[in-house]
Amino acid sequence: MRILHVNKFLYRRGGAETYMLDLADLQEARGDQVAFFSMRHPDNVETRFAEHFPRYVEMNPLPRGPIGKLRGAGRMLWSRSARRGIAQVIEEFRPDLAHLHNIYHQLSPSVLAALKAAGVPIVMTLHDYKLACPSYSFLDKGKPCTACVGGSLREPVRRRCKGGSLSASMAVAVETWIHRRFDAYGPVHRFICPSKFMAGQLTEARIFPDRLRVLDHFADSLGMEPKSEPGGPLVCVGRLSPEKGIDVAIRAVGMLRGKAQLVIAGDGPEWVALERLADEVAPGRVHFTGKLDRVRVLELIRSATALVVPSRWYENQPMTILEAFACGVPVIGTAMGGIPELVVDGATGRLVPPDDPLMLSSAALALLRNPDASLAMGKAGREVAVRRFSPEGHLNGLREIYGEAIKAAHPT
Known part of the structure; x- marks a missing residue:
């Protein structure tokens, strides 16, 4: 199988990147062909197709100045350079399936539009709560908060839960509202939740409950x-x-x-x-x-x-x-x-x-x-x-989810 992994960073920055890179190694050892799509960064691992990656931009905090903030906000909503870049990778690599990880902000759901247009089945591992919580973390001023699960997207603005900043909180709330309004994550055929807790919160928030699958990560x-x-x-x-x-x-x-x-x-x-x-x-x-x-x-x-x-x-x-x-x-x-x-x-x-x-x-x-x-x-x-948490068990569970996604993308 030809698998395209998509994540905004391509170096061991955190848990999401560690999981993705270790998983890619397992898949290649099993005989799969693996490629990556990310944004440019000096710490990226060497990989094919890097010339098609969009330029690096820091989003936490947003770029300085009115123009920088405007450009940053625009990229959060829809990145034309990311869509162009991944379309080129799709054409050259021709993946059987795309496995997405963290694409928020720097890559944006624009990559989903390109994958959908090419008819590529899509699976997305959810490493945080972004689809239910505009600020990712279910935190409000350092305290646990799930107000957005059962409430409206006015809550992040009212609470200023994104770093205590009104402008930043408004930006992530508007981003989430627009993406939901236009069904930006609709092209994803299966969402993987590593915990039952996450799956429960997303189900309560009515985030594609029929497409959620719980699958543990792995440790060798x-x-x-x-x-x-x-x-x-x-x-x-x-x-x-x-x-x-x-x-x-x-x-x-x-x-x-x-x-x-x-x-x-x-x-x-x-x-x-x-x-x-x-x-x-x-x-x-x-x-x-x-x-x-x-x-x-x-x-x-x-x-x-x-x-x-x-x-x-x-x-x-x-x-x-x-x-x-x-x-x-x-x-x-x-x-x-x-x-x-x-x-x-x-x-x-x-x-x-x-x-x-x-x-x-x-x-x-x-x-x-x-x-x-x-x-x-x-x-x-x-x-x-x-x-x-065996690697073999994880790969087998992932294969089942990949199969579901492929059937959903290409129903007979």
Whole structure:
């Protein structure tokens, strides 16, 4: 099968890009032919058809100045350069199916129009809540919010939930309204939700409920050496931004006192503030590594007593949890979004309330004091990873969804 993967970034920027690139490797190993369409970026992996990619533009925040903002808003709604570029790739690669990931803003649904015109079946993995929440994250000023699920698109403007900015909130609300009004995502034949929570929210929001399919991501457990010795620090991996709740983990470690250590891998806008907080509440016991490559991230996770996922937003299906299980490491996570679908409290880790450093510290202390119990939980998590999150199982499930999309695109 000839598969065209479409995503606005083509380097390991986050979970969506990591999933797409790892999936493409699996598909090529199975014998599929894979190509990519993205926008230009100096960090992109080398690939065919890069000359057809639209130019790079930053959308968070929007370009400066009235003209820049106008151009940025126009590209959010409809990118003529993206449509021209993908049409050229379709002509040269002739895909049997297109698998889309994050196309919002920089590529826009214009790529869907080109795929539809060429009769290409389309599958889209939803890595965030953009189709139901104009600001992606179900957050309003740092607090969980699903007002747009059952309400109107006036809510983002009224609440200024896009960074507290009226203009930015209005821009994403108008973008969503126009795309819904003109059925911009109508050409997608199947939408993949990595969590039941996401599928439930989209169903409630009446976002193509008959086309939603739930399919777990994957982790290559057999390709990862499991943890064999008990003990180690607590570890957080991810973007250092408010919704990730890293501050809660730092405060929890501060409450533990003693020799408890927290290692934080990643970077982001909260780094300086988090360092100040660590110096204040847990001096000398919180260590920031910055962004690490995947090999070093897995080594860090494998060294841990537990991976800590203290998010205060509705996580979908964090790849770090799957990787922790594959490494034989338990997870302490907040009972929000898709996390409870992964972590079984008391069996493969612990579930705690969001924004509650006391409960997080209590859960961490229990594992730190009993490293053998932590190691046993990690082994249970690895068994789950081998059984539920295998690459082969994911590819088989994906093939079924691809088949549905092809039948929907070309009914006999």
